[in-house]
Amino acid sequence: MVKETPNVGYFLAEQAVRCYFDNEKHGGDMDLSSVTTSCCMEKFHIANAYMEIQREAINRAFVGMVLHSLPDEQQKFIRWRYRDSRSFISIGQQMDLPTNRLYKWNKRILSLIELFLFFSIPEDVIYHRMYLINLLHILDLRLVALDAHRDEIYAPLRSFLRLQRKRCRSLLDYMEDVAAKTSATVYEKLVSEKLKNPNESITDMASRVHYTQSCVSKHLGQYKEKAIGIVQSIKTAEEATA
Numbered sequence: 001m002v003k004e005t006p007n008v009g010y011f012l013a014e015q016a017v018r019c020y021f022d023n024e025k026h027g028g029d030m031d032l033s034s035v036t037t038s039c040c041m042e043k044f045h046i047a048n049a050y051m052e053i054q055r056e057a058i059n060r061a062f063v064g065m066v067l068h069s070l071p072d073e074q075q076k077f078i079r080w081r082y083r084d085s086r087s088f089i090s091i092g093q094q095m096d097l098p099t100n101r102l103y104k105w106n107k108r109i110l111s112l113i114e115l116f117l118f119f120s121i122p123e124d125v126i127y128h129r130m131y132l133i134n135l136l137h138i139l140d141l142r143l144v145a146l147d148a149h150r151d152e153i154y155a156p157l158r159s160f161l162r163l164q165r166k167r168c169r170s171l172l173d174y175m176e177d178v179a180a181k182t183s184a185t186v187y188e189k190l191v192s193e194k195l196k197n198p199n200e201s202i203t204d205m206a207s208r209v210h211y212t213q214s215c216v217s218k219h220l221g222q223y224k225e226k227a228i229g230i231v232q233s234i235k236t237a238e239e240a241t242a
Contacts, residue, residue, distance in 0.1 A: 013114040014082075019056070020063040021083035047149050054145055058138055062116040065134045066109065071199055074105050081106065119164050125171070126227040127198035129179075132172040139165045167231045174230055178223075186211070190219045 067075055077095065080086045081102075088106075092099040115122040119139065125131040139161055146158045179195050181188045193209055194200070202220065206213040 009114040009118065010110055012117055013110040016059045016063050016113060016117060017078065017082045017110070020060045020067075021079070023060055024083070047151070051145060051149060054142070058142060059117060061134070061138055063113055065131065066113050066116065069128060069130065069199075070109065074109065077102060077105055078109060119161060121164065121167055121171070121231055123224075123228070125168075126175075126224060127194050129172065129175055129195055129198075132168050132175070136165060136168050136172070139168065163234065167234045170234060171227055171230050174227065186215070187219045187222060190216055191223045194220055194223075 067078060070078070073095070077091055080091050080094075081088070088099045088102050091097075092102055095102075112122055112124055116135070119135075119142075121135075122131075125135070143158065143161055143165070146154050146161070175195060178188050179192045181192070184192065190205075190209065190211065193205060197205065200208075202213055202216050206216045209216070
């Protein structure tokens with residue numbers, strides 16, 4: 001019998017959510033920007049300990065970022081599931097929702113957290129300006145720590161994070177440029193509205209802005225293609241010269 005390959009990233013996301021709530025119970029988190037690195041990196045073992053502590057704090061920051069962006073109903077579900085260790089059946093009964101919907105929520109939320117834990121740029125960020133701002137802040141903090149650490153084992157990670165930062169910055173610049181248009185086209189108006197309400201469905205948005213669903217879907221599809229193209233166009237030095 002073939003054993004199913006465990007999803008390590010998914011497991012790490014679950015653990016990060018549980019650690020987030022455990023930490024919340026014990027008085028909250030430190031401000032990531034409050035810890036300086038210059039005094040920590042002189043000795044190798046202290047430097048490694050600092051990197052580990054910062055990594056744990058970054059994981060919690062990613063979890064908090066995702067949870068606070070969720071609709072209230074999904075935030076409540078995650079808290080009951082991971083803070084209070086309740087079963088899907090128990091939560092479904094109290095929320096009057098089918099358990100298969102809760103499983104879908106759980107999978108989508110953990111998959112998003114998983115991508116952030118690996119400093120990936122999930123597709124969801126193309127409508128969430130705050131995701132990008134927070135991701136840029138976390139990338140900056142991690143890069144400061146990596147630059148202060150003298151161990152060359154971190155060189156590939158430094159290069160990757162710099163690339164991801166450049167991609168995030170380019171995407172955020174495009175988002176802000178579209179949102180700032182004063183004499184906007186239909187495309188710019190609809191994208192701007194979606195950026196203001198990233199969790200809103202196409203159906204609800206079409207009803208609110210008085211455009212057809214097909215019109216909204218077409219323009220948001222164009223924006224999605226453009227946003228993904230911006231991220232993919234920024235390549236590593238090796239890719240650029242290939």
